Amino acid sequence: xxxxxxxxxxxxxxxxxxxxxxxxxxxxxxxxxxxxxxxxxxxxxxxxxxxxxxxxxxxxxxxxxxxxxxxxxxxxxxxxxxxxxxxxxxxxxxxxxxxxxxxxxxxxxxxxxxxxxxxxxxxxxxxxxxxxxxxxxxxxxxxxxxxxxxxxxxxxxxxxxxxxxxxxxxxxxxxxxxxxxxxxxxxxxxxxxxxxxxxxxxxxxxxxxxxxxxxxxxxxxxxxxxxxxxxxxxxxxxxxxxxxxxxxxxxxxxxxxxxxxxxxxxxxxxxxxxxxxxxxxxxxxxxxxxxxxxxxxxxxxxxxxxxxxxxxxxxxxxxxxxxxxxxxxxxxxxxxxxxxxxxxxxxxxxxxxxxxxxxxxxxxxxxxxxxxxxxxxxxxxxxxxxxxxxxxxx
Ligand SMILES: [Zn+2]
Numbered sequence: 001x002x003x004x005x006x007x008x009x010x011x012x013x014x015x016x017x018x019x020x021x022x023x024x025x026x027x028x029x030x031x032x033x034x035x036x037x038x039x040x041x042x043x044x045x046x047x048x049x050x051x052x053x054x055x056x057x058x059x060x061x062x063x064x065x066x067x068x069x070x071x072x073x074x075x076x077x078x079x080x081x082x083x084x085x086x087x088x089x090x091x092x093x094x095x096x097x098x099x100x101x102x103x104x105x106x107x108x109x110x111x112x113x114x115x116x117x118x119x120x121x122x123x124x125x126x127x128x129x130x131x132x133x134x135x136x137x138x139x140x141x142x143x144x145x146x147x148x149x150x151x152x153x154x155x156x157x158x159x160x161x162x163x164x165x166x167x168x169x170x171x172x173x174x175x176x177x178x179x180x181x182x183x184x185x186x187x188x189x190x191x192x193x194x195x196x197x198x199x200x201x202x203x204x205x206x207x208x209x210x211x212x213x214x215x216x217x218x219x220x221x222x223x224x225x226x227x228x229x230x231x232x233x234x235x236x237x238x239x240x241x242x243x244x245x246x247x248x249x250x251x252x253x254x255x256x257x258x259x260x261x262x263x264x265x266x267x268x269x270x271x272x273x274x275x276x277x278x279x280x281x282x283x284x285x286x287x288x289x290x291x292x293x294x295x296x297x298x299x300x301x302x303x304x305x306x307x308x309x310x311x312x313x314x315x316x317x318x319x320x321x322x323x324x325x326x327x328x329x330x331x332x333x334x335x336x337x338x339x340x341x342x343x344x345x346x347x348x349x350x351x352x353x354x355x356x357x358x359x360x361x362x363x364x365x366x367x368x369x370x371x372x373x374x375x376x377x378x379x380x381x382x383x384x385x386x387x388x389x390x391x392x393x394x
Contacts, residue, residue, distance in 0.1 A: 007055060007056045013338070013356050049367070056366070091118070106348050135168075172198055174195060175187055177212060212232060229251070232252075234286055241297045317380055324377055
């Protein structure tokens with residue numbers, strides 16, 4: 001057993017931080033949480049982790065990431081590389097994700113199903129990395145934001161193929177996107193019939209559907225067709241926010257990806273980045289309105305990094321950057337932490353096991369050297385990461 005003793009615990013439920021609190025881990029689960037002076041008597045085999053002057057939060061969850069891409073180079077460059085090299089680079093990416101305090105992710109778009117291999121290696125204990133939900137290839141119309149398929153029957157089949165490949169979420173590209181040249185982000189690319197066919201196929205296999213959407217019409221089409229989470233959601237408006245709320249659907253914000261310092265990029269990444277930044281600049285201002293609207297309406301908001309989604313999004317403390325941006329856009333730090341833990345666990349359909357620090361749940365947690373509620377950037381001050389009750393030594 002492990003006793004994490006006398007820290008300030010922020011449990012992820014949205015409750016105020018609790019000072020002088022201890023947490024007992026037995027095996028891979030949390031067994032007890034309570035006041036430090038009421039901690040269960042230590043047995044000989046209990047390891048003590050002194051958390052005095054430290055802060056304990058649930059492991060962060062990234063609801064929107066692409067682990068098979070390094071986030072430093074354009075996808076067109078990565079596609080020229082052989083799979084082995086991409087896999088080995090992916091090993092580095094998942095290690096960086098875990099050691100920066102993110103203990104679970106949802107991958108929403110693969111290259112060569114690399115995330116399935118990484119997930120297997122992580123779960124088998126061969127390499128360090130976060131727990132993973134996966135979605136395989138994203139489904140998009142020919143000429144859309146990705147390349148695959150057309151018509152309801154093809155979408156139905158494509159969704160089933162991803163599930164056969166190991167996907168536990170289906171990812172749709174419902175509107176244009178910034179990462180593909182020549183796209184109008186407002187365009188509603190998939191037809192309502194196509195969205196519905198993919199949703200039916202996914203739901204029949206008990207898989208949720210996540211849809212990349214910028215324009216409001218695309219968001220509306222997706223919500224009406226039964227899509228479970230709207231990714232990005234840039235042009236969310238009153239109508240679509242109300243619809244989201246009424247149907248119990250969620251919004252996964254990806255804010256930081258638009259705010260990267262282009263001057264730090266390599267020359268090869270620069271060309272793609274310059275183009276991206278023009279589109280991103282337009283989206284960024286609108287995102288502030290969307291964040292405020294979603295919060296005012298009480299929409300279930302999740303947080304994603306979109307790390308790996310383009311050359312501006314490396315896998316290095318990417319959730320910290322996302323949390324910082326969420327706070328800069330108006331979320332109080334405690335609410336931002338709840339979005340990145342409890343809310344994301346719900347969106348990943350993992351809330352029985354993850355997302356909050358409560359007895360019975362998996363002991364995925366991060367010990368920080370400084371208070372993240374006083375300054376959200378303190379999520380970068382990682383002292384230790386535990387996944388399933390084991391300290392990460394990545
Ligand atoms: Zn993405």
